[in-house]
Amino acid sequence: MRKIGVLTSGGDAPGMNAAIMSVAKNAARFGMPLVGIKRGYNGLLRRSTSIYDDLQELQLDTVLDIADQPGTYLRTARCTEFLDPKWREVAVKTLHDMEIDGLVVIGGDGSFQGAMRMCELGIPCIGIPGTIDNDLAYTEMTLGYETAVQVCTEAIRSIRATSRSHDRPHVVECMGRHCGDVALKAACATGAEIVVVPEVEWSIEEVAARLNKQIGKGNPRATVVLAEGCWESMKPFDMYGFLTSHGKQCFEGEPMSAERLASILKRMCGMIEVRSTVVGYTQRGALPVAKDSAFGFEAGYVAVKLLHDGISNQVIGTRQGRVFHMGIEEALKEKHTFRHDLYNLVNDIRIAD
Ligand code: ADP
Ligand code: F6P
Numbered sequence: 001m002r003k004i005g006v007l008t009s010g011g012d013a014p015g016m017n018a019a020i021m022s023v024a025k026n027a028a029r030f031g032m033p034l035v036g037i038k039r040g041y042n043g044l045l046r047r048s049t050s051i052y053d054d055l056q057e058l059q060l061d062t063v064l065d066i067a068d069q070p071g072t073y074l075r076t077a078r079c080t081e082f083l084d085p086k087w088r089e090v091a092v093k094t095l096h097d098m099e100i101d102g103l104v105v106i107g108g109d110g111s112f113q114g115a116m117r118m119c120e121l122g123i124p125c126i127g128i129p130g131t132i133d134n135d136l137a138y139t140e141m142t143l144g145y146e147t148a149v150q151v152c153t154e155a156i157r158s159i160r161a162t163s164r165s166h167d168r169p170h171v172v173e174c175m176g177r178h179c180g181d182v183a184l185k186a187a188c189a190t191g192a193e194i195v196v197v198p199e200v201e202w203s204i205e206e207v208a209a210r211l212n213k214q215i216g217k218g219n220p221r222a223t224v225v226l227a228e229g230c231w232e233s234m235k236p237f238d239m240y241g242f243l244t245s246h247g248k249q250c251f252e253g254e255p256m257s258a259e260r261l262a263s264i265l266k267r268m269c270g271m272i273e274v275r276s277t278v279v280g281y282t283q284r285g286a287l288p289v290a291k292d293s294a295f296g297f298e299a300g301y302v303a304v305k306l307l308h309d310g311i312s313n314q315v316i317g318t319r320q321g322r323v324f325h326m327g328i329e330e331a332l333k334e335k336h337t338f339r340h341d342l343y344n345l346v347n348d349i350r351i352a353d
Contacts, residue, residue, distance in 0.1 A: 001124070001307050003033040005100040006058070008072040009040030009079070009107035009114065012284060013130040013144025015292030016106050020074060021067040022300020023104050024060050030308045034058040035100055039077040040107070041114055044091035055098065067293060070285050076107075082114050092121050102307040104300075106130040106143070109332060112315060116328045124312030126303040127328060128296075132284055135179040137334035138326060139317025143299075145182065146291045148175065148283040152186035155279045156223060160190060163221040163275075169211060169265065171276040173226040173258040175283050182283070183227035184339060187346045193222035195346045198229035199338040204237045204261065208268035210347065220272055224265070231256050239264065298323045 006023045008016050020036070027034040036058040037043035043054040066073045081087040095103070102124040105115040108131035115125040129136050132148035152174045163170045172192075176182040180197025187195040194210050196202050207224060214222040239260060243250035246267045254260070262276035288296070299316045302323055306314055314325040344351055 001032060001101045001310065003035060003098070003100050004102045004104065004304070004307055005035045005037050005095065005098075006074070006104040007037035007040055007043060007106065008074045008076040008130065009105060009111035010076065011108070011131065012072045012076045013132050013142070014070050014147035014284070014286055014288035015143030015296040016072040016076075016130050017063075017066040017069050018288060018293040018296030019106050019128050019130065019143060019300045020058075020072070021063045022297045023304055024058050024063045026301045026304035028060045030304060032304070032308065035098060036074050037103075039075045039079075040111070041079040041082040041091060042077050044094045045079070045081060045087055046090070046094055055094075067297070068287065070287050072106075078110075082117075085117075088117055088121060091118065092123060095123055102126070102312060104128060104303045104307070108133065108142070109136055112136075112328055112332055116313070116332070119313040119328065124307060124310075125328070126306050126312060126325075127315035128299045128303055129315065129317055132175065132182065133177045133179045134181040135177065135336055136317070136331070137336040138315065138331035139319070140321070141291070141295050141318040143292050143296055144284070144288070147286050147289045148182045149185045149189070150289050151283045151286045152182055152279050153189040155277065155282070156186055156190040156192060156225065159277055160192075160221070160223055163223065166273075167220045168273045168275065169214075169220065169222050169224065169269070171224045171226060171258045171262045171265070171274060173228060173276070173278040173280075175228050175280055178229045178232065179336065180227035180229070180338060180343075183225050183230075184342055184346070187223075187225040188342055190223065190225075192225045192346060193219070193348075194224040195227075195343060196224065196230045197227040197338070197343065198232045200340070200343060201233045201235060202230070203235040204264055204268070207261075208265055211265055211269050215269060215272065224261075226258055226261070242267070295323070
């Protein structure tokens with residue numbers, strides 16, 4: 001293996017820069033020139049007016065100082081063309097033209113699907129898991145998840161302080177696409193009273209009943225933590241009919257949101273003022289916590305070492321706290337297990353032993 005490439009793809013995640021820096025450091029150590037590919041798989045399709053917007057020779061001193069920065073130095077993007085085999089052939093040609101013999105792909109499951117397709121076309125690839133969502137089953141850690149949980153935890157702590165001062169409930173929405181892990185872990189970390197996730201079917205009436213129970217117990221400052229994807233598993237509710245019949249302006253076809261849920265809960269819980277906050281992108285653009293950066297550091301080394309040793313079609317992860325690697329295909333077949341026990345604990349749902 002002579003020259004290798006590195007790209008970040010999908011949503012950015014704190015810790016990606018630490019991984020890029022580590023890939024650069026170890027490529028230099030093994031004497032392999034490194035090319036940074038810009039904006040995910042887009043850079044391989046060479047559609048920019050200037051080649052430098054697609055591909056960049058990465059010298060170690062260029063990226064030495066990025067390890068502790070949030071975001072991704074290489075930029076990231078989704079690239080729908082990559083789903084089309086014709087465009088993947090273009091990517092392979094770019095790699096051959098540039099004499100790039102192997103790729104490090106930093107991203108989530110979609111990016112790994114792309115990497116798997118590249119492996120099938122004879123391009124050795126190694127995946128480093130980078131997503132705040134924690135939706136990759138084969139690994140205990142992904143770059144960005146710990147940081148996202150930390151940001152949500154800090155946000156919820158602040159919110160609980162003001163909720164406490166005003167004796168009023170609060171609805172907080174955490175990002176995480178179809179995965180409730182960020183919301184669940186932040187709810188555990190803050191002692192939130194209610195958590196709502198895409199993995200468990202729920203109804204607004206149930207959440208209102210739980211909130212009313214808290215208020216009845218003398219706790220009118222309860223926090224309802226929502227995972228971004230929770231609307232997928234919500235039982236049907238006529239938001240328009242409910243809100244308009246309670247004198248609140250609402251337009252037919254409006255989507256549910258944390259703000260709308262707060263408004264409904266207010267009306268179902270004795271008109272107590274319920275406020276809402278969406279943590280959103282602050283989770284993704286935050287400074288990486290040490291655990292994410294340190295994982296990026298080690299994963300970058302393992303990725304380059306594997307390519308150097310002629311081993312490919314692998315993804316890197318952690319198990320029982322140790323960094324390991326396994327085949328991409330098998331890794332992507334693993335099914336994510338949601339912690340229903342913790343979900344029940346937060347929501348105070350008692351399960352018979
Ligand atoms: P993530 O990697 O964070 O899961 P996405 O699911 O948005 O993010 O995927 C990122 C990119 O990976 C897509 O925009 C596309 O370029 C590529 N990709 C996703 N799925 C596939 C697939 N089945 N085949 C080839 N490329 C894919
Ligand atoms: O996959 C990471 C993620 O931040 C999800 O949590 C979220 O649903 C999605 O990306 C948002 O994507 P975009 O940046 O395209 O709005």
